[in-house]
Amino acid sequence: MIPISYNVRSLFVRKTTTFATAGGIALVVFVLAAAFMLSAGVSKTLVAGGRPDNAIITRKGADNEMSSSIDGPAVSLVLATPGVKKDDTGAPLGGGEVVVVIAQDRLGGEPGQVTNILVRGVSDNVLKVRPDVRVIDGRPAKPGTDEVLIGKGLVGKYRGMTLGDKFELKKNRPVTVVGVFEAGGSSFESEVWANLETARSSFGREGLVSSVTVRLDSPAAFDAFKARIETDKQLLLEARRETKYYEDQSQGTAIFVKIMGIIITFFCATGATLGAMNTMFAAVAQRKREVGTLRALGFSQFQILTSFVIESTVLAVSGGVLGMLAALLLTTTSVSMMNFQTWQEITFSFAATPQILIGCLVAGIGMGVLGGFFPALKAAGTSPIEAMRG
Numbered sequence: 001m002i003p004i005s006y007n008v009r010s011l012f013v014r015k016t017t018t019f020a021t022a023g024g025i026a027l028v029v030f031v032l033a034a035a036f037m038l039s040a041g042v043s044k045t046l047v048a049g050g051r052p053d054n055a056i057i058t059r060k061g062a063d064n065e066m067s068s069s070i071d072g073p074a075v076s077l078v079l080a081t082p083g084v085k086k087d088d089t090g091a092p093l094g095g096g097e098v099v100v101v102i103a104q105d106r107l108g109g110e111p112g113q114v115t116n117i118l119v120r121g122v123s124d125n126v127l128k129v130r131p132d133v134r135v136i137d138g139r140p141a142k143p144g145t146d147e148v149l150i151g152k153g154l155v156g157k158y159r160g161m162t163l164g165d166k167f168e169l170k171k172n173r174p175v176t177v178v179g180v181f182e183a184g185g186s187s188f189e190s191e192v193w194a195n196l197e198t199a200r201s202s203f204g205r206e207g208l209v210s211s212v213t214v215r216l217d218s219p220a221a222f223d224a225f226k227a228r229i230e231t232d233k234q235l236l237l238e239a240r241r242e243t244k245y246y247e248d249q250s251q252g253t254a255i256f257v258k259i260m261g262i263i264i265t266f267f268c269a270t271g272a273t274l275g276a277m278n279t280m281f282a283a284v285a286q287r288k289r290e291v292g293t294l295r296a297l298g299f300s301q302f303q304i305l306t307s308f309v310i311e312s313t314v315l316a317v318s319g320g321v322l323g324m325l326a327a328l329l330l331t332t333t334s335v336s337m338m339n340f341q342t343w344q345e346i347t348f349s350f351a352a353t354p355q356i357l358i359g360c361l362v363a364g365i366g367m368g369v370l371g372g373f374f375p376a377l378k379a380a381g382t383s384p385i386e387a388m389r390g
Contacts, residue, residue: 092214
């Protein structure tokens, strides 16, 4: 076999074309990895908002909380359903919630640029219902007041979204930010949590809630709880495990990101593959005498074909690793995108998984091998006499 060191030296001789081709493959791997990492980040952010022992109840047929409406008396019936966990005082861990979207000025952008922020009217025991949420700055809001908590993903990005500041839920209805909370990187960190009555009165939702969230005795209690809720024909409600609900909410945005990433990657990949092919064709044309010498030394057509394929593979691996390392840098950043289910802006981070990184690296190597295969065939098919004359 022809030594691999021969192929490596050949690549360094043609530094300009080698670096250009490796850079093209690196760009493709970077774009592909970024798209799938962002898609994984979308799913991770939204699904992280759910707990397996929590259930969310919405109006039957409603795809999400925004399109759901439940009468106040039904909330009490849900909380009284067997399977709902009780706190130390014997009160059920759960409550109705109102979900609305408000327009808020973005800081640091163009004047008048606004974005959608989700406001969630929550019950007084919300931090017990969702124990993964904790206040990291300030204090919890006092029950029955115009005080709100904001997720840490909103801090400093929008007008009034700083501890101690005020902003209007609706015209002439100011609220004060008294605390900042984190929620394990979930979509809750892009929400404002207000008192339930404050939210209902501000938006004319008196006597109604968007959904009911309850804490169950255990994850295994969900099936029995769901059966009791959905068999009551008067309630017309639907119960879903909280993790499944938020997983469903992530699908639209995640699929959109993947499709856009694949479309962009397709065009980049085509260019990178053609670039690798041109590089290897140029190498074959410039190295006819080398090929002839190799044939004269007794190397077979198959060995020469393998050598040129190895050369393109080394080129592809170099570019793929470079693109993968660049993609890993994205894990330190976050981006804001619109959630197509709720039309709110949510802050997402890039989630790198071994499957994504390895898959994108393999895709980059595949492009290099494909780009080098046909030039390698041409080199292997060159006769020794023709090559020596060249």
